Amino acid sequence: MPKKNFETIRLMANENPFGPSPKALEAIKKYSKNIHCYPGWIPQTLKEKLALKNKVSPTNIAVSAGSYELINLITRFLVNRDEEILTFDNTFMAYSYSAKRNGRKCVIAHMSGLECNMNDFIPLCGNKTKVIFIANPNNPTGTIVTEDSLKMFLKTISTNILVVVDEAYNEYVTDESYPDSVQLQKEFPNLIILRTFSKIYGLAGIRIGYGIANEELVEKLEKFRLLRSINSLAEKAAEAALDDIEYTRHSAKYNDRERTYLKKELTHLGFPIIQSQANFLYLPFDHDDQKNYVYKILADHGLRVCDLAIFGRKKSLRITVGKKDANQRIIDCLSQIIR
Ligand SMILES: Cc1ncc(COP(=O)(O)O)c(C=O)c1O
Structure with a gap:
């Protein structure tokens, strides 16, 4: 089956999704x-x-x-x-x-x-x-x-x-x-x-x-x-x-709202998400093969999250809070896997 062409979104390095100030x-x-x-x-x-x-x-x-x-x-x-x-x-x-x-x-x-x-x-x-x-x-x-x-x-x-x-x-x-x-x-x-x-x-x-x-x-x-x-x-x-006070204020407010949304939806899907105070969420799995599977599916959909295996955490992913549509894509993608 031909692969769909998804726009790749960087959700692996905790960068500001709005670009530079x-x-x-x-x-x-x-x-x-x-x-x-x-x-x-x-x-x-x-x-x-x-x-x-x-x-x-x-x-x-x-x-x-x-x-x-x-x-x-x-x-x-x-x-x-x-x-x-x-x-x-x-x-x-x-x-x-x-x-x-x-x-x-x-x-x-x-x-x-x-x-x-x-x-x-x-x-x-x-x-x-x-x-x-x-x-x-x-x-x-x-x-x-x-x-x-x-x-x-x-x-x-x-x-x-x-x-x-x-x-x-x-x-x-x-x-x-x-x-x-x-x-x-x-x-x-x-x-x-x-x-x-x-x-x-x-x-x-x-x-x-x-x-x-x-x-x-x-x-x-x-x-x-x-x-x-x-x-x-x-x-x-x-x-x-x-x-650029307006830009940082907007970025912080947006992050808070989207972080809450992502946490709520991921919890709803059954992931044990803990409260994050940063611009990313920690996604733990029971087994590394589950994590590898989810990582691959997200990557195939253009969603580049961080596989924490590179930091010695084989069973976890870290997802940067992105813009609204990126976060929605994460949830839609994971809903399909979980279903
Ligand atoms: C806790 C922490 N400190 C520092 C950095 C890197 O900061 P800098 O880009 O200023 O070197 C990061 C980047 O991911 C980080 O997570």
Whole structure:
């Protein structure tokens, strides 16, 4: 039978389905005539804008070529060879990958369920533990660590341990128990916050992100950052995206509505979907062959979701919340399989 020609929809990388912020696009067009000029050593205007937005000093902001760059810098330069990195098993793989690539030891805490329980770290924290990475919301489960549990954890552990909260999806969170990490950072100088322009701002391809941390750490991170690693178009795009309040507000609202719809419909089809606070849903299966079957059917219909086998989770898929018609296509497709 001839294969139907479906338009392929990317639902595997948690990108903004609306594309880049229109103001960022405009800025890229406007500044592209200047790309023969070097960017500054430090993107000072962007730093100041980020400081204003987050109510911190520019000296607390470290801009980077995406969160990956900061994850790499933290792993490589803030952890010695005889020290350890600690993270969860069902979380963003960049932390353990980065440890491996940099020859650092990564200790993995097992998650008994789909939530990140900070208490699971306690027995693994020792005098070699240097950095703990937590994705909040967690990728791929979409669950959050609450303000209370993060604060309790920070009070419990040694202040020598750096706690990195990666908030790539923070703009999508609607749960009020989500931490005000910027406030916590003022109380706990060993807390580092990672943010990115790759998700709600729609700028994944241009590579820009930032961290919020104490001055001393920011200085170190900037010292080790590759010279001029932030390109001038990324810098200008990020500045403009920060001003595109309407676009981010619309993206967050739309995501919330569609996330609720997808969760309701998938639950109705019998999938055990947990509440996600991000722009994706975690779809667990009893067996990997079931998952492979569903993945293939979705792919045959042009719906490219993430097979978490590549992250060591053989029995799960992750689906990015897309535009209304993409989400409807997911549900229609799965309804036909289940029936
Ligand atoms: C938790 C988390 N952090 C960071 C990133 C990557 O961010 P960036 O594109 O800024 O490197 C992702 C991307 O999927 C992510 O899920």
